[in-house]
Amino acid sequence: xxxxxxxxxxxxxxxxxxxxxxxxxxxxxxxxxxxxxxxxxxxxxxxxxxxxxxxxxxxxxxxxxxxxxxxxxxxxxxxxxxxxxxxxxxxxxxxxxxxxxxxxxxxxxxxxxxxxxxxxxxxxxxxxxxxxxxxxxxxxxxxxxxxxxxxxxxxxxxxxxxxxxxxxxxxxxxxxxxxxxxxxxxxxxxxxxxxxxxxxxxxxxxxxxxxxxxxxxxxxx
Ligand code: ZN
Numbered sequence: 510x511x512x513x514x515x516x517x518x519x520x521x522x523x524x525x526x527x528x529x530x531x532x533x534x535x536x537x538x539x540x541x542x543x544x545x546x547x548x549x550x551x552x553x554x555x556x557x558x559x560x561x562x563x564x565x566x567x568x569x570x571x572x573x574x575x576x577x578x579x580x581x582x583x584x585x586x587x588x589x590x591x592x593x594x595x596x597x598x599x600x601x602x603x604x605x606x607x608x609x610x611x612x613x614x615x616x617x618x619x620x621x622x623x624x625x626x627x628x629x630x631x632x633x634x635x636x637x638x639x640x641x642x643x644x645x646x647x648x649x650x651x652x653x654x655x656x657x658x659x660x661x662x663x664x665x666x667x668x669x670x671x672x673x674x675x676x677x678x679x680x681x682x683x684x685x686x687x688x689x690x691x692x693x694x695x696x697x698x699x700x701x702x703x704x705x706x707x708x709x710x711x712x713x714x715x716x717x718x719x720x721x722x723x724x725x726x727x728x729x730x
Contacts, residue, residue: 516540518630518669519623520569521615523547524560525699526718527634527672530680532567533687534671535632542569543626545619549608550580553703563696572622579614612645613654620658620666629666636672636680648673677721678728685725694722 518535522528522544535542544564548557557573564571612635619631635646644650648670655668672680684693700708700715708715 514541514627515629517543517626517628518632519543519545519619519626519628520632521545521547521619521634522560522564523634524556524563524697525634525714526677526684526693526697527636527680527699529563529693529697530684530687530689531632531634531671532564532569533689533692534683535669536567536569537687538669539630542567543572543623543628544569545572545574545622547574547576547579547615547618549576549578549611553698555703555705556698559696559698559705563692566692566696574618574622576614576618579608579611582609610645612643612650616651616654616668617658617661620662620664623666624662624664629664630669631666632669632671634672635670636675638672638674638676638679676724677717678724679721681722681725682728685729 516539518539520528520532520535520542522532523546532542532544544560544567546557546560546564551557561571561573612633616631616633623629623631633651635651637647651668651670651673655666658664658666671683675683681690681693684690695706698705698708699718701712702709707719710716710719
């Protein structure tokens with residue numbers, strides 16, 4: 510494309526703690542922000558609903574993309590109700606919350622959507638620090654995909670990963686710095702059992718989120 514909107518960014522946005530923090534980070538860094546949410550057969554439709562509400566509250570453009578094929582690929586406990594979710598990461602493999610290729614598909618689609626809007630900045634909340642063993646959350650993957658997307662579309666995309674090197678406590682600290690700690694705490698959904706805010710308290714996502722919050726609040730006290 511000829512004209513890039515260099516002060517706009519597209520955030521890959523699930524409505525969870527990480528991508529919501531990234532949404533507000535992007536609002537600080539860019540004049541205009543777009544949120545892109547994927548509906549891929551999540552067990553909890555509330556996730557998409559909450560993402561839409563939070564995007565509205567944050568006053569960003571909300572784009573919803575239906576990608577049911579992602580939920581149909583492979584067997585994983587996030588989309589298949591018959592699979593009981595791993596509570597711990599197995600020693601020698603990925604937890605069954607792993608959706609193979611998910612970030613590959615999300616970011617590739619995000620780049621196409623960004624291009625349609627003349628945007629070259631893409632933001633994703635992946636983190637290598639707390640990465641639960643998902644290979645497509647690693648910095649090497651993101652950098653590799655960034656090069657590939659640029660070659661694929663002859664564009665100059667820049668993928669931003671504000672959370673790449675910080676842990677969950679650092680993510681809470683960033684939310685606080687951005688003035689949205691309460692919003693992130695109460696109006697996002699991270700829980701694998703679909704309970705907003707502080708969640709069910711016992712699934713792996715809730716435990717990671719709470720441990721990070723306790724560590725951050727203790728460091729502040
Ligand atoms: Zn939970």
